[in-house]
Amino acid sequence: MVGRTLWVAGLVLLLCTQQLSASAVTGTLRGVDPALAERYTSKGSSFKCFDGSKSMPHKRINDNYCDCIDGSDEPGSSACWNGRFYCRNRGYEPKVVNSSMVDDGICDCCDGTDEQPGKCMDTCLEAGAAARAELKARTAAAVAGARVRDGYIKRAKIARAEWDAHLKRVDMKHAEQKKKADAAKAKKEAVEAAEKQEREVREAREKVEREEREKAQKEAEAAKQLEESKLSKVEPQDSDSVTSVASSGADQAGAVDTQNLADEVAAASKAANEVAQQQQQEQAAGQAQELDPDEEAKQRLAQWVHSSDEPPVEGAGEGAEEATTAGGDESAAPEAQDDDVEYVGEEDGEEILIHPNEPAPSWWSKGKAWVLSKLQRAPSSSPPEDAETAARTAIKAAFTKEQNKLTELEREKQELERKLGLDLGPEGAFMPLIDRCIEANVDKYTYSVCPFKDAHQKDGGAQTKLGGWSGWESNGSVMSFTNGQGCWNGPARSITVTVVCGQDEALMNVLEPNRCEYIATMTTPAACTPAVLSALQGDITRGEQDVLDHTEL
Amino acid sequence: MTSRNAPTPTSAPGYDQSLGLLMNDVVELNSKSLFNFEPLRQKQEGDPEGLWEETFRSHKDSKPKGPEAISLDIAFPAARHVYGLPQHASDFSLKATVGNNISSEPFRLFNLDVFEYETSSPFGLYGSIPLLVAHNAKATVGAFWLNAAEMWIDVDKSARGTQTQWIAESGIVDLFILLGPTPTQVSEQYAALTGTTALPQLFSLGYHQCRWNYRDEADVADVNAGFDANDIPYDVIWLDIEYTNGKRYFTWDAAHFPTPEAMQHNLRDHGRKLVAIIDPHIKKDPAYYVQTEGEKRGCFVKDKDGQKDFDGWCWPGSSFYFDAMSPDARQWWAEQFALTKWQGSTPDLYLWNDMNEPSVFNGPEVTMPKDAIHFGGWENRDVHNIYGMLVHRATAEGLTARGKAAFGSDGDRPFVLSRAFFAGSQRYGAIWTGDNAATWDHLRVSVPMLLSISLAGLPFCGADVGGFFGNPDAELAVRWWQLGAYTPFFRGHGHLDTKRREPWLFGEPHTSRTRAAIRRRYALLPYLYTLFRQANLHGLPIMRSLWYEFPHEEAGFAIDDSFMLGPAILVAPIMEAGAQSRSLYLPGGSKWYDGITGEVMAGRGGEAQVAVDMDSIPTWLRGGSILPLQERPRRSSAAMQGDPFTLVVALDATSQAVGELYLDDGKSFAFQRGVFAHRVLTFTDSVLANAPYVEAAGKAYNPGNEVERIVVLGLPRGGKWQVHLQGAEARRLEAEPGPLTLRPGLPASALVVRKPGLQITGSWSLKFSSSVS
Structure with missing residues (x-):
């Protein structure tokens, strides 16, 4: 239809230049926007450039x-570098094209006025009819969509009221639970204080005993040396066996400590069993050179806090790997920090620790990994219990239970507050999308967009996160999901979803215009606002007027 | 074997006539007695290791003929500057590779697909031209060793000028000394040996928009529409490897390109073209017709034993390589481009040959083993550097045949872009500088690279605008478009992993600047096309060093951060971030006019510091030039065909100027039978005259385009100028002071003749007279 051999068109153009100026003389100035027509036909003796820079005869x-x-003297030719050509396009809608497209052999206006007469056919009626049919279909969908949207708004109001009420209930429960948890904590802290005191007493005693023993040992050695000096031959000392004794002592350190605790409790409540104490003293002496594992864990942790760039001392490869996945369950983290022993002592500690998707400060995960490695050295057998121990264990367990309940309530509260804080669009119309995912299949992939949550690309069983909800853009017409899975040699994935009015939810036009930056369009009744409807109605009215104009021709 | 060249008579008009007397000091052969060669021999016990077999990493070169190297030395005792030997990413004036305190590899000529090449290295890249040009203020000479084997050249700069030593791995001495003595004569002498540039189709001088990859037909349509929506001209959109069905060239990915013909028709209807990539590696797949045909007809390179087809890895995986050495294989390859053969192709589809060094992913240095056997029993060792050119040739021949089949004897000129090249590639099409990167360093090095390639007889060249690897920021991208607009081949391209960067995607104010740069390119098309005709006739470069145009000015000998586009425009690109000004050298003895404002440069040239902004890069019109322009912005070169012309007359200090204009249909071979217009425009004694070009007066082409504006720079100020058409239809023309360019805020630096009512291809003369007493 257009531009078969353009240079031929060029020749035609030159032959037609006469015609071009002729039409200018007849009064219907080519390419002039009717709104500006007056400036070209004013009675004055000359035409003035719109920018006022020059005056010249009308010719x-x-x-x-x-x-x-400014190009204003050539509305109907390609002479100026910046002109604007207006085509009326009767039967369809008017259009302004750049002067670069005037008389270039290619039909840009459906009425063909941008080219010389005879070059283009007037296709405005057809174009208009097609556009109007499309518009009608779109409007029908929008009307239907608007009805659905009314329902969405109602549901949004109800949901909001429910969330509000629910939040109030949770708030109350939370307050009550907080009291319970605080009480349990106070008890637990009392127990811990007692334990601490007992430990200090024990340590002081052990110190004295150790000093005495060392003194005795020195005396014995001095005596032995004296003895040896008397002998002609000296039996060589087996250093290996000494080392092995020391290391087996170190291996038992964890066990000793737990046992200590139990035994100390017993010692404080009744008369000391001398035999038991004797044993225990001996064991304590064996580990005296070793740092208390709890203390060591805390120190190591503190190191990571202060020098987070240092690699983990042991298990750098595997440990670090574990650490990243073992990240921070947010509720577990501070608890563990407050009370390592108890946290570590939990049998399902590992499960609590491993919580993917939630990144944690690296020092914390590294520290935890280290603590875990210590945990693996702890004995599996339970310490001996007596009434006092049982009582103390019960107090601690009670605290954990109350604290867990509190955490659960806090989570519930946060989730409700998040929902209530979401921008769900005008009148909350997007509320029903809050728990939905809209999918589209493109090539071998399935794209899944879950508004206000996240978006994924699925390839069979594998799925790649394209982004988490980051909010609305472009005045609430675009949903943005950012910080998805990182791209090799590229940015973290992201997707922006343009939301348009439609009869139901559908995802379409999923594209990746830039590496790892996706775009898509989503239809939803939630976007069928009164403004959209009235704009469509306006278009229809104008379209009908276009037809009338054309028939008046 | 010392030989000195006898004095040669010179006929260079306007050049130093005393040169002939000085020729004795210009070139010396074997003055260092380095001519040497390995005599062919039989393998013997006790031969040193490596003589008959070499290993490189996991690769083994069987070296069936043993050592074959050959070397020679050429000295240029009076030249401190030597140029050429492309392709290297390094300075235009070649740096010494040997000498005190110099530690460098020699310049290497060996066509290689180098991943992320460095910007200051004598290492071999995609193409090789063994032409060296030496220049001093008195003479220009060249040395061309026609040998396609791997070559190494050492450059030694001592008090006695420049000595060079050349070593080729195999082959013979087929050495040509080009005696000049002017730069243009060296170009002509070299063109007499290797051919001149094929006259390209006009569309291929427009802007090309490429990307690895335009995803599908809708993407192509969107980008095409995007140019119109943003009122930015372009002529060609390109498809990289992903358009194929699994990297099987001559096929289409049916999911993304189900209707390639309709896609091309849509482009055609907007006056535009499509270029698709076709590489010389053919996927090994018995269900793929190109593979089975080629195998059956024996059209693939053989492995070292000469029996089995050589099997190497490239984009499709295991592949065969089209044996471009074989005339029959070239014929077979050319046939693939027939419209009846290549399903989905139309006459608006043109070509791109990539990976034709050839690139072999699992080969030594990512190329073909040296002992692979080409047609005629040649080892790849002997013909390696010529392979890419022969692929280029076969593709161009295929398009030529296609054009004749489709349009009759006048046919359709081919357009093929190649990455690999050799001496003579100019006869087949354009080349580009391969996979550069989006860095200021790569922007900078593109100028010396293109100057070297241009000087070596291959003027249709360009660098990927924007940089192939990585993401340019808006400033770098705009600066690259502004430079690219003045380079012979102008294409934006980017890697699969980069962000989209069509010219409007950086947003304002960048889009307006890019639009202005690309439009400037289109305004210059008549001038550029005329330069290409001169390249086609005489082998002259399009992009020229300052010394090429000003051979006596030693201050310009080392300059490679600015250049001449033809004889008339000096381009000083901005190649650093945040530049507020730049220094440049305006050769003295010429009058220079600012390319946009038309204001004359104060003084008589020399070193100058000029202020710069982001709107454009500094360009200067050389006094004494007449430039034909088509200034109306259009969407493509095709849409400009009927547009009127502007003549810009930039007078020199003696109020004279000369220029020329070549016009034809821009498309077919009809110009070869005289269907063209070639005009010479002169301004002397206050008369502007349009007359037939003295050498070739084409009669048959008269498109009738008018001159709409004549802009004269440098007329004496103060008087009121009158302009009269002379001759039988004598009349007075409208003329008044006005700006050089139609842009707001520019001074009235010129006398502008308004609508003179003259045809650009007509013979006429205009008298300029001043009414001042």
Whole structure:
């Protein structure tokens, strides 16, 4: 239809330049926007460039030479570098094209006025009819969508009221639970204080005993040396066996400690069993050179806090790997920090620790990994219990239970507050999308967009996160999901979803225009606002007027 | 074997006539007695290791003929500057590779697909031209060793000028000394040996928009529409490897390109073209017709034993390589481009040959083993550097045949872009500088690279605008478009992993600047096309060093951060971030006019510091030039065909100027039978005259385009100028002071003749007179 051999068109153009100026003389100035027509036909003796820079006789208008630097003297030719050509396009809608497209052999206006007569057919009626049919279909969908949207708004109001009420209930429960948890904590702390005191007493005693023993040992050695000096031959000392004794002592350190605790409790409540104490003293002496594992864990943790860039001392490869996945369950983290022993002592500690998707400060995960490795050295057998121990264990367990309940309530509260804080669009119309995912299949992938949550690309069983909800963009017409899975040699994935009015939810036009930056369009009734409807109605009215104009021709 | 060249008579008009007397000091052969060669021999017990077999990493070169190297030395005792030997990413004036305190590899000529090449290295890249040009203020000479084997050249700069030593791995001495003595004569002498540039289709001088990859037909349509929506001209959109069905060239990915013909028709209807990539590696797949045909007809390179087809890895995986050495294989390859053969192709589809060094992913240095056997029993060792050119040739021949089949004897000129090249590639199409990167360093090095390639007789060249690897920021991208607009081949391209970067995607104010740069390119098309005709006739470069145009000015000998586009425009690109000004050298003895404002440069040239902004890069019109322009912005070169012309007359200090204009249909071979217009425009004694070009007066082409504006720079100020058409239809023309360019805020630096009512291809003369007493 257009531009078969353009240079031939060029020849035609030149032959037609006469015609071009002729039409200028007849009064219907080519390419002039009716809103500006008056400026070309004013009675004055000359035409003034719109920018006021120059005046000239009227015959210079549309004479195919650019006199005004703003292009205003050539509305109907390609002479100026910046002109604007207006086509009426009767039967369809008016259009303004750049002067670069005037008389270039390619039909840009459906009425063909941008080219010389005879070059293009007037296709405005057809174009208009097609556009109007499309518009009608779109409007029908929008009307239907608007009805659905009314339902969405109602549901949004109800949901909001429910969330509000629910939040109030949770708030109350939370307050009560907080009291319980605080009480349990106070008890637990009392127990811990007692334990601490007992430990200090024990340590002081052990210190004295150790000093005495060392003194005795020195005396014995001095005596032995004296003895040896008397002998001609000296039996060599087996250093290996000494080392092995020391290391087996270290291996038992964890066990000793737990046992200590139990035994100390017993010692404080009744008369000391001398035999038991004797044993225990001996064991304590064996580990005296070793740092208390709890203390060591805390120190190591503190190191990571202060020098987070240092690699973990042991298990750098595997440990670090574990650490990243073992990240921070947010509720577990501070608890563990407050009370390592108890946290570590939990049998399902590992499960609590491993919580993917939630990144944690690296020092914390590294520290935890280290603590875990210590945990693996702890004995599996339970310490001996007596009434006091049982009582103390019960107190601690009670605290954990109350604290867990509190955490659960806090989570519930946060989730409700998040929902209530979401921008669900005008009148909350997008509320029903809050728990939905809209999918589309493109090539071998399935794209899944879950508004207000996240978006994924699925390839069979594998799924790649394209982004988490980051909010609305472009005045609430675009949903943005950012910080998805990182791309090799590229940015973290992201997707922006343009939301348009439609009868139901559908995802379409999923594209990746830039590496790892996706775009898509989503239809939803939630976007069928009164403004959209009235704009469509306006278009229809204008379209009908276009037809009338054309028939008046 | 010392030989000195006898004095040669010179006929260079306007050049130093005393040169002939000085020729004795210009070139010396074997003055260092380095001519040497390995005599062919039989393998013997006790031969040193490596003589008959070499290993490189996991690769083994069987070296069936043993050592074959050959070397020679050429000295240029009076030249401190030597140029050429492309392709290297390094300075235009070649740096010494040997000498005190110099530690460098020699310049290497060996066509290689180098991943992320460095910007200051004598290492071999995609193409090789063994032409060296030496220049001093008195003479220009060249040395061309026609040998396609791997070559190494050492450059030694001592007090006695420049000595060079050349070593080729195999082959013979087929050495040509080009005696100049002017730069243009060296170009002509070299073109007499290797051919001149094929006259390209006009569309291929427009802007090309490429990307690895335009995803599908809708993407192509969107980008095409995007140019119109943003009122930015372009002529060609490109498809990289992903358009194929699994990297099987001559096929289409049916999911993304189900209707390739309709896609091309849509482009055609907007006056635009499509270029698709076709590489010389053919996927090994018995269900793929190109593979089975080629195998059956024996069209693939053989492995070292000469029996089995050589099997190497490239994009499709295991592949065969089209044996471009074989005339029959070239014929077979050319046939693949027939419209009846290549399903989904139309006459608006043109070509791109990539990976034709050839690139072999699992080969030594990512190329073909040296002992692979080409047609005629040649080892790849002997013909390696010529392979890419022969692929280029076969593709161009295929398009030529296609054009004749489709349009009759005048046919359709081919357009093929190649990455690999050799001496003579100019006869087949354009080349580009391969996979550069989006860095200021790569932007900078593109100028010396293109100057070297241009000087070596291959003027249709360009660098990927924006940089192939990585993401340019808006400033770098705009600066690259602004430079690219003045380079012979102008294409934006980017890697699969980069962000989209069509010219409007950086947003304002960048889009407006890019639009202005690309439009400037289109305004210059008549001038550029005329330069290509001169390249086609005489082998002259399009992009020229300052010394090429000003051979006596030693201050310009080392300059490679600015250049001449033809004889008339000096381009000083901005190649650093945040530049507020730049220094440049305006050769003295010429009058220079600012390319946009038309204001004359104060003084008589020399070193200058000029202020710069982001709107454009500094360009200067050389006094004494007449430039034909088509200034109306259009969507493509095709849409400009009927547009009127502007003549810009930039007078020199003696109020004279000369220029020329070549016009034809821009498309077919009809120009070869005289269907063209070639005009010479002169301004002397206050008369502007349009007359037939003295050498070739084409009669048959008269498109009738008018001159809409004549802009004269440098007329004496103060008087009121009158302009009269002379001759039988004598009349007075409208003329008044005005700006050089139609842009707001520019001074009235010129006398502008308004609508003179003259045809650009007509013979006429205009008298300029001043009414001042």
